Amino acid sequence: MTNSKMPEPWLRGTLTDVPAVHRAVLHALELATEEIQRWCGSLNDAQLNARPASVAPIAFHIRHIARSVDRLLTYAEGKQLNSEQLGVLKSELDAGATSPETFSEFAQAMDQAAARIRALVSVPLDVPRKVGRKELPTTVGGLLVHVADHTQRHVGQVITTAKIVVADRS
Numbered sequence: 001m002t003n004s005k006m007p008e009p010w011l012r013g014t015l016t017d018v019p020a021v022h023r024a025v026l027h028a029l030e031l032a033t034e035e036i037q038r039w040c041g042s043l044n045d046a047q048l049n050a051r052p053a054s055v056a057p058i059a060f061h062i063r064h065i066a067r068s069v070d071r072l073l074t075y076a077e078g079k080q081l082n083s084e085q086l087g088v089l090k091s092e093l094d095a096g097a098t099s100p101e102t103f104s105e106f107a108q109a110m111d112q113a114a115a116r117i118r119a120l121v122s123v124p125l126d127v128p129r130k131v132g133r134k135e136l137p138t139t140v141g142g143l144l145v146h147v148a149d150h151t152q153r154h155v156g157q158v159i160t161t162a163k164i165v166v167a168d169r170s
Contacts, residue, residue, distance in 0.1 A: 008027070008031055009026075009027040009028075009030040009031050009034070010023075010024065010027040010028075010031075014027075015027065018118065018121065019121055021125060021141060021144055021145070022117050022118070022120065022121055022144065024148060025117055025144045025145070025147050025148045026114055026117055026118075028147070028148035028149075028151055028152055029069070029110050029113055029114065029117075029147075029148070029151060031152070031155075032065065032110070032151045032152065032155045033106075033107070033110050035155050035158070035159060036062060036065075036106065036155065036158060039158065039159045039162040039163075040058055040062070040158060040162050041103075043058065043099065043162065043165065043166075044099065045097070045098050045099050047162075047165045047166070048062075048097055048098075048099055048102060049095055049096065049097055050161075050165045050168070052161065052164045052165060052168055053164075055157075055161055055164075056093065056157070056161075057095075057097075057161070058158050058161050058162055058165065059097035059102050060092055060093050060097075061154045061155075061157050061158045061161070062102050062103070062105075062106050062158065063092045063097065063102060063105060063106075064092050064154055065106065065109075065150075065151050065154045065155070066105050066106045066108075066109030066110070067085075067088055067089065067092060067109070068150055068151075068154075069109055069110075069113045069147055069150075069151060070085065070109060070112070070113070071085055071089070072143050072146055072147045072150070073113060073116045073117070073120075073143070073147065075129050075130070075131050075138075075143055076116075076120055076123075076129060076140050076143040076144060076147075077116070077119075077120070078127075078129060080130075113147070117144065117147075120140060120144070123140050124140070125139060125140050125141030125144070126139050126140070126141060127139060127140045129142075129143060131143070
């Protein structure tokens with residue numbers, strides 16, 4: 001659980017060996033990891049899969065963060081998605097996610113993402129990249145910033161849904 005008195009990762013003076021944009025993305029992923037552990041670490045499988053008011057379950061958001069970060073970094077690396085990545089894209093909303101599987105997938109994805117982001121330090125941020133089947137134009141920097149933005153958007157949904165799920169069980 002995150003210490004509420006500890007500043008957020010971006011205020012801790014860490015990762016100073018990494019350029020500013022990459023550092024900010026890494027800090028966003030660190031914050032996501034801490035917040036998901038704080039708000040969801042004690043939830044059971046039923047709570048992770050609950051759909052209060054028909055919203056997407058917490059498990060979906062956690063899996064989606066892990067998998068979307070992988071997809072976005074694939075594009076940042078100048079590649080297109082492979083068949084496995086496309087296959088898991090379709091399974092993110094599948095019911096029955098277990099706590100150990102969900103948190104293990106998330107932790108592994110965040111560790112891999114950190115290494116991949118560090119590997120992109122040598123690539124200029126303005127290098128063009130293409131996203132998706134339509135090959136929409138962006139840049140390495142655009143993709144990295146979107147990794148942070150998209151992750152935090154889903155963390156907010158995780159926290160809100162977790163608060164509702166816990167309140168429903170009280």
